[in-house]
Amino acid sequence: MAKHKKSASLTEKISILPDTPGVYMYYDSEGTVIYVGKAKNLKRRVSSYFNRTHDSLRTNLLVRAIVDMSYIVVPTEQDALNLEASMIKEYQPRYNVLLKDDKSYPWIVVTNEPFPKVFMTRQRIKDGSKYYGPYTDSGSARAILELVRKIYCVRSCRQPMTLDWIKAGKGRLCLDYHLKRCKGCCTGLVSSEEYNRDIDRIRAILRGETGELLAYLRGEMEKLSMELRFEEAQELKEQYDLIKRYQAKSVIVSQTIExxxxxxxxxxxxxxxxxxxxxxxxxxxxxxxxxxxxxxxxxxxxxxxxxxxxxxxxxxxxxxxxxxxxxxxxxxxxxxxxxxxxxxxxxxxxxxxxxxxxxxxxxxxxMEKRNPETRTERILQRMQSDFHLSELPHHIECFDNSNIQGTNPVASCVVFKDAKPSKKDYRHFNIKTVVGPDDFASMKEVLTRRYSRLVSEDKPLPQLIVVDGGKGQLSAAVEALDDMGLRGRIAVVGIAKRLEEIYFPGDSIPLYIDKNSETLRVIQHLRDEAHRFGITHHRNRRSKSQAVSELDGIKGVGEKTRTALLTHFKSVKRLREADLDTIAELIGPAKASIVYGALHAVDEN
Missing domain, CATH: 3.30.420 (Nucleotidyltransferase; domain 5)
Incomplete structure (x- = not known):
């Protein structure tokens, strides 16, 4: 297998690389870092880029662009991984995985004070305070803070509060105290020990240790109830219910997972x-x-x-x-x-x-809400990938045959443009050259007629043809395209009876498409439309054929007479029920006698 050429200086650098963990960087001709990677074995990993041709085009393009390299040795592979991540963020190399989310997350902090505050912040300061989180959803952090403040009366003021400051009488009761949101710690109405017992319970909630807290609250409720202190027990019950509701929102599995x-x-x-x-x-x-x-x-x-x-x-x-x-x-x-x-x-x-x-x-x-065309483009790209097409399938046509035991054979052609039905372009065909129930020959005739006309009228051809049927119908379609010289210009696939099986020309093994795939939904819509359009046309043609079949066999009655009779009487049944004089008034006594005799002779037989 061919190897990528490298300069003498680069060859020398690679030859002396150590067999240790590390991070390597590749540079292009302008000295720009184009790729950062980590390795358990630097020499083996870097050499692997140059000793073979890669399956991926982007990897081959990367290797061709490498002019120079450098590396950093680290003690372990974990150190290499950490260093690689930070260097990718620093250099943002063109060929690296692009990490799109790099933001700071909110924390809930319990300050390091005699009467701690509890609030949300995005900055961590090393002052002895305890930080919980980070929370990836700021709304969730606010909800937890709201829960904590409903259960416990913690201060929200920014005043640095020391025991000496409180003893000096510098504090004043604020609105939170009168709203029963604070116990008045600034004036000494609550001791530091009692206040910090609530803080310890808040810490338990923030650590996710609600089980112990619930057990404690339940025990305290029962104790207060036994002492007939029902109002205090009710306050604890309200706290208990709030924590239970908070827990119910987050618990998804067994409590045995620690x-x-x-x-x-x-x-x-x-x-x-x-x-x-x-x-x-x-x-x-x-x-x-x-x-x-x-x-x-x-x-x-x-x-x-x-x-x-x-x-x-x-x-x-x-x-x-x-x-x-x-x-x-x-x-x-x-x-x-x-x-x-x-x-x-x-x-x-x-x-x-x-x-x-x-x-x-x-x-x-x-993305689709901001730009509705994004969805169409994405579906077409997915179809292009699934069907291995050379271009996006903006124009797709699907064909389906319909007949009953070979009678009144018809075919339908439905057209999708940008993955949506284009009903004005639908066409149906009456099979002309095929005798009997031969779906393969019918498919070949229809495709030949359809695309011979498009070519002669210089109209655009589809990027993809979908044939409703397995390998037989697909082979007939390919033969028709070959005869017209269109093989290779239009991609064609066949759908088996099981919708998820897609056949390609020359391949006996079908492609299985994921049942949840958008490609399959478009194909299903195509086939449903082809069935509906074809069956409707076949039903109309069969009804018309059945309506005139009894008149067709009567000698001396031509097309104009048949048309006049059916236009007036609407159906053969009504014509048969009419008397001879009524029919004679319409087509004359001679022909009326022939028609009347023929229809009633059928009844007698």
């Missing part, structure tokens, strides 16, 4: 979505979806490694046990990777994957 991280991936094309969830005691306390764009042929395992590195850096997460669909391409000796097959952990993975898919759907819907 502390675990989950990565679900949705990978359909170059855009890959990876959802991260952190679960504590059965509750999802953290969730974020990252969007990656492939620049080369990065595998799912590599992308999972990138996602773990990004989450660890941006959210400050230290992984212990991680649920994944497949093991990431990264060495983390202290991390236990779990690939579940059933049970609660499998359900967690399914939820994470569903969130990743939903993120894709939401993104697509947003």
């Amino acid at each position: 502390d675990i991280d989950v990565f679900g991936i949705d990978d359909e094309d170059s855009d890959v979505y990876i959802n991260y969830m952190h679960v504590r005691r059965g509750a999802v306390v953290k969730s974020v979806t990252l969007e990656f764009k492939r620049r080369l042929d990065e595998s799912r395992a590599q992308l999972l490694g990138y996602a773990m590195s990004e989450i660890a850096e941006s959210l400050g997460v230290k992984f212990d046990e991680v649920i994944v669909a497949e093991e990431p391409d990264v060495e983390m000796p202290s991390v236990k990777f779990v690939i579940p097959q059933r049970g609660d952990k499998a359900k967690l993975l399914e939820v994470s994957q569903k969130n990743a898919r939903q993120h894709r759907v939401d993104r697509i819907k947003t």
Whole structure:
């Protein structure tokens, strides 16, 4: 297999690369970083780019553009992964995976004071305060703060509050005290110990440890009830109900799952979505979806490694046990990777994957709302990929035959433009040259008539022809295109009776399309329209044929006489019920006698 040529200086650099973990950078002729990568073995990884021709065009283009390289040695592969992620953000190389989401997340902070404050912030300051989060949804953080403030009376003032300041009598009761949102700690109405007991319970909620808190509140309620202190018990019950409602929104699996991280991936094309969830005691306390764009042929395992590195850096997460669909391409000796097959952990993975898919759907819907043409373009691109077309199928035609035991054979042609029906371009055909029920010959006749006319009238040809039928109908269609010299100019596929089976010329093995694919929905719509249009035409033709069949066999009665009779009487049944004089008034006594005798002779037989 051919190798990519490299300069003498680059060859020398590669030859002396160490067999250790590290990060490497490729530069183009202008000295711009065009790719950053990490490796467990630098020499082996870098050499692999140049010792063969790659299947991916983009990888080959990358290798051709490499003029120089540099590298950094690090102790472990994990260090290499972390360094690679930070360098990609710094240089944003053209050929790297593009991480589209790089933002700061909100935290809920409990300040380091005798009477701590609880509020939301996006900045972490090393002052001894405790930060909880980060929360990937600021609305969720606000909801938790609102819950905490409904349950516990914590101060919201910005005044630095020390015990000496309170003893000096500098504090004054504010509106929050009168609204029963604060216990008046600024004037010494509540002790630091009592205030901090509430703060400890708030910390438990923020850690997701609602189970212990609920048990404590339930015990306190029962104790107060036994002491007949019902008003105080009712206050605790209201707190208990609020926490239960908060827990009900976040609990999705068994409480036996203590502390675990989950990565679900949705990978359909170059855009890959990876959802991260952190679960504590059965509750999802953290969730974020990252969007990656492939620049080369990065595998799912590599992308999972990138996602773990990004989450660890941006959210400050230290992984212990991680649920994944497949093991990431990264060495983390202290991390236990779990690939579940059933049970609660499998359900967690399914939820994470569903969130990743939903993120894709939401993104697509947003794009389509802003630009309706985006959806059409996306569907056409998907069809082009599924059917291996050289151009987007803006114009598609679908053919279907219809007959009953060879009688009144017809065919229909429906036209879709930009994945939507173009009904003004629909056509139906009466089969003229085929005798008997021969679907293959009928298909060849129809395609020959259709495209001979389009060519002679210099009208645009479709990018794709869809034939309703298996290999036989497809072969007939290909033969027709060959005879007209159109083979290669128009792509053609056949649909088997099972709709998800698509046949290509010269290939006996069908392509199976995902039942949820938009391509399949368009093909299904095409075939349904072809059936409807063809059956309607066949039914009309058959009805007309049946209506005139009894008159056709009567000698001495021509087409004008038959037309006059059917126009007046509307049907053969009414004509048969009419008397001789009524018929004679319309077509004369001689012909009336012939028609009357023929129709009633049929009845007698």
